[in-house]
Amino acid sequence: MTRETDRGAQRRAAPPILQNAFRPFFLGGAIWAAIQVPLWYAEYAGYLGYVAGPAGHAHEMLYGMLAAIICGFALTAIPNWTGRAPVAGAGLAALFALWLAGRLGMIFAGHGWGMAIDLVFLPVFTLVVLREIISGRNWRNLPVAVMVVLFTFSHFAFHWPEWSGTAIRATFAVTLLLVALIGGRIVPSFTRNWLAGRDEEATRRVAPPMQGLDKMVLALTGLALALWIVWPESAATGGALGLAAIAQLIRLLRWQGVSTLGEPLMWSLHAGYLWMVLALAIMAAGIIWPEQVPAAAGLHAIGAGVIGGMTLAVMTRASLGHTGRERIANRATTLVFVLVHAGALLRVAAAILLNEPRLLGLSAILWSGAFGLFAIAYIPVLFSARRT
Secondary structure, eight states, rough: OOOOHHHHHHHHSGGGGGGSSSHHHHHHHHHHHHHHHHHHHHHHHHHHHSSHHHHHHHIIIIIIIIIIHHHHHHHHHHHHHHHOOOOHHHOOOHHHHHHHHHHHHHHHHOTTTTHHHHHHHHHHHHHHHHHHHHHOOGGHHHHHHHHHHHHHHHHHHSSSGGGHHHHHHHHHHHHHHHHHIHHHHHHHHHHHHHHTTTTTHHHHHHHOOSHHHHHHHHHHHHHHHHHHHTTTTTTHHHHHHHHHHHHHHHHHHTTTTGGGOOOHHHHHHHHHHHHHHHHHHHHHHHSSTTTTHHHEEEEEEEIIIIIIIHHHHHHHHHHHHHHTOOOOOOOOHHHHHHHHHHHHHHHHHHTTTTTTTTHHHHHHHHHHHHHHHHHHHHHHHHHSSSEE
C-alpha cells in the first residue's frame, strides 16, 4: 500500500468534519471571529476590564482567525494543484488541535507558555504546505508557499515589541498579495465558468487570469506594499499605493463583475476584491492627507473589508462545492455577505471619525454577526458527508 493510498483510506474512515481541512478550520476561524470582535469592543467601550488590548485584538484576528482560514483554504486547494490526497483524519485533527491550543494559550496563559504554544501552529502548517507542494512538484504554486512562509515569519516578529508594528504591516501586505495572487486566478475563472451558457458576450469579455497586465499589477502592488512596510509615512509610498489602487481597479473591471449581480456567490468575490482597491486607495490617502484620513482607516479596510469580504466569499463557495452541494446562495448566505460588507464600511467610517462609538459598536455587531451566521448556517454542511 502506497502512502497516498493509505492517506486516502484514512480520509474515508474519518468523520466528515476531519475529511477536508476547510471543515474544521473554516468553522473554527468563523467562530473565533464572531467571539473576538465583540470581546474587543466590550473591552474598548469599558464594559470589561483589560482582556488583551489592541495588540491582542490584532494578534487574534491575524494569527488566530485569518491563519485558520488560510490553512483551511490552502490545504483544500493544494490537493487540487498536486493530485495528492488531502491532509485528513488524525493528522488534520492534530493540526487543528495545535491551532486551538494556541488560541487557548493566548487567552489563559498570555506571554510565556501561552506565546510558546501559539508560535507552534504556523511553522507546522508551513512545513505541511511545503511538503505537499514540493512532493507534488507543483512549482507553479510555490509563490503561495512563499507567502505562507512570510506570514509565519511576521508572526514571530510580532512578538518582539520593537518589531510588532512592522510585523502587522508585513502580515497585512502578505495577505493583500495572497488575495491578489489567488483571487486573481479564481475570480475571473469562476466568473467565466458561471457566465458560460448564461451570457456568451459577457463570457468573452472576461479577461483570462494571469495575463501580462496581471503580472505587472502584481509587481506594482508588491513594490508599493514593500515600501509601506519599510517607509509607511513616505510620500513616495503614498504615491505607489495610489498607483497600485488604480492598477488593481483596472484589473478588477476586466473581470466583468457587473454581469454577476444575479448570484451572491459570484458578486461576493468581486465585492471582496473591490476592497483591495479601496484599501490601497485609503492607505495612500492616509499618507498623503494624514490629518483627514487616519492610518487606522487603511488597516481596517484591509482587515474588515478585504479579509472579511474575501474570506467569507471563498468559505461559502468552497464549503458548498467541496461537499457536493449546488453553488447557489440561499438567504442566510446572502445575508452573510450583506452583513460583512456593511460592517466593513461602518468600521472604516468609524476609523475616519476617530472611532465614533455608535458606528464602532454597530460595525462590530454586523461584522461579527456575519461570521457567527456563517458558523450557524454551515455547521450542518461542514459536519455532514459529501453528497454524491
